[in-house]
Every structure is written in structure tokens, then in C-alpha cells.
Amino acid sequence: MPTPYTPIQDYYQLRHTIGSGGFAKVKLAHHILTGEKVAVKIMDKAALGPDLPRVQIEIEAMKTLTHQHVCKLYQVLETDTKIFMVLEYCPGGELFDYIVAKDRLPEEEARVFFRQIVSAVAYIHTEGYAHRDLKPENLLLDEAHNLKLIDFGLCAKPKGGMDHQLSTCCGSPAYAAPELIQGDEYLGAEADVWSMGVLLYALMCGFLPFDDDNVGALYRKIRKGQYEIPDWLSPQSVDLINVMLQVNPKLRINVKELLCHPWLTEGLAEPIDYRTKYNNNNIDEDCITEMSIHFKKSKNTMINIIKDWKYDDTTATYFLLLNKKRRGKPCRILVPP
């Protein structure tokens, strides 16, 4: 049965499936104009049902988040029955599988990864978002072995800002903060710090601080906040885990303090730089030139079209050309104008 025509094929050559989850599957694809590889997350609207609004929330979040450690959204296409999210290609797979394969990570390697995780989370918090589902499965490795945060399906942008209390319980139990599973009102940013504490523990230990097959028993352990400290952990790392896994969110370290914790800044002259390396306000010259030739527009017109950020093929072509340039490849469109 040939795949029914979808507009996605005007812009991408779809390849094999690289992942499938609840109501989505992810396929490898090539962007026709630039030749760049991407991941296309394909969702069936009917199957999404009541979860459809979560996808809209994620797409709106992804449109404002551009950061070196957040998986980039390039384009969104919608048909009557499907939603396509064209995403940054992360061939290194999940951090979860990487930890399992190595049993646990040496402290130095865990520190490099954790700096990337903290910078991604600090960035999304400054943009007003909490992720709320931080876990190794939601951190992918790109081809340069850098981490990319994915899956903002549970993220929240509280209307009243990051100090506004949230109440919906979500995310994976083993990484969920006590106040979140307690059903109390909670701050997304504080809950994300707890999840990062569980993540750091998993990175350096290879197992979870709170674990139990019985969910009730697991919740009790999380609320007690007691966990084993293996003898291979250094005193500094134990201190950091301790201040992140504080049951009382008001006693828990916050992201700003996290960025200058001694364990994280070891060997550095200043706190972790979490700012994005992208600047969507000054459009890259080489990309404008290439695109204005291909699309037969003046440079000024091309700049204004790009600055609409419609997340159509123009947005995708711009970011993918920028990616090519960053990887030292020629900033060229492969198809004749």
C-alpha cells in the first residue's frame, strides 16, 4: 500500500522509522533543499484525542526555544489527519542507553553532560518554561556527542510567570519531586531541579536514588528523600546531590545557585554560561545570500520573510543552512534555483 501523499514529501525524503512512542513515531528524513538530515515526529490527530492540546503547547514552546542544548524544531506541517514536527537530528541516541552501556559515568564525564543539562534547563526557565519531564530518555546525543533536551509535551508556561503555582501532576514517578507527587501546588522550576538531582545521581551511580516496583512504596521513598550514597561519589558531588534532593522545595538549591555550585564550576573561572549561542535577531549573511538567490528575492525581502519565523520550509531552510555552516560545510542549497 503506497504511503498516501502528504505535503511533507514536497520538502523531505522520508526514510526509516527511528523511534515510536505512545501516539507518535519518529522517522529519519533528508531536507531536499539542503540535503541535511532531520528527524520527523509524525502524530495522528485522531490517536492524540484529548492529548492534542499538549502537542500545540509543545509546538508553541519549541518555536520560542533556540538553544545549543535544546533539540531544535525546524518546521511544522499539518494535514486533516496528521501533525508533522521536523526536528534536529540526534543520531547519538538516548542518554539513558549511553549510561546503561557504560554502567555508570566517571565524574568528569558526568560533569560535562550535567553542565549541558543545567544550561538547557536554566535557559528554558529564563524563557518562562518548565520542562516537568526531565529524565535520561529525554536527553539525546547529537553527532558531536552533545546533549539535546527533547519532548516538551509536558512543559508548562504558567500564565502568572515562573512563580505561579502549578498543580497538574505529570512526568515519570522516579524523577518526580515530592511536592509534585504529594499533589501540592508546586513551582515548575523547583520540580525541575529535583528531577535534575535524580538525573545527576543516575549519571554517576547507574541506578536511581528512589526506586521500587510498587508505586506506593516508591512515593514513600521520594517523600522521605532518603537514598544510598555509594562510596565512589566524591564529597563535592554528594553535597550537590544533597542540595538538589531536598524534600522541602524551599530548602532546595535553585537554578541560579546551581550554575555556580563548586562541583559544576570545577576548573572554570566563572559560572556555567546558559545563554543561547543563537541570535535570531541578526540573520546570518551567508544564509541570506544563498536563500535570496534560490528563492529569487532581494536580500531585504528575504530577511523579512525569514524574520516572520513561520516554521515553514523557509524557517527550516534557514536553520539547516546555519547548521551546515556551523559544521564547516558549505552554506549551499543543493537544488538549482
Ligand SMILES: COc1cc(O)cc(Nc2ccc(C(=O)Nc3ccccc3)c(OCCC[NH3+])c2)c1
Ligand atoms: C524538541 O525536540 C523534540 C521534541 C519531541 O517531542 C520529540 C523529539 N524527538 C526526537 C528527536 C530526534 C530524534 C533523533 O534524531 N533520533 C535518532 C536519529 C538517528 C539515529 C537514532 C536516533 C529522536 O529519536 C527518537 C528515537 C530515539 N530513541 C526523537 C524531539
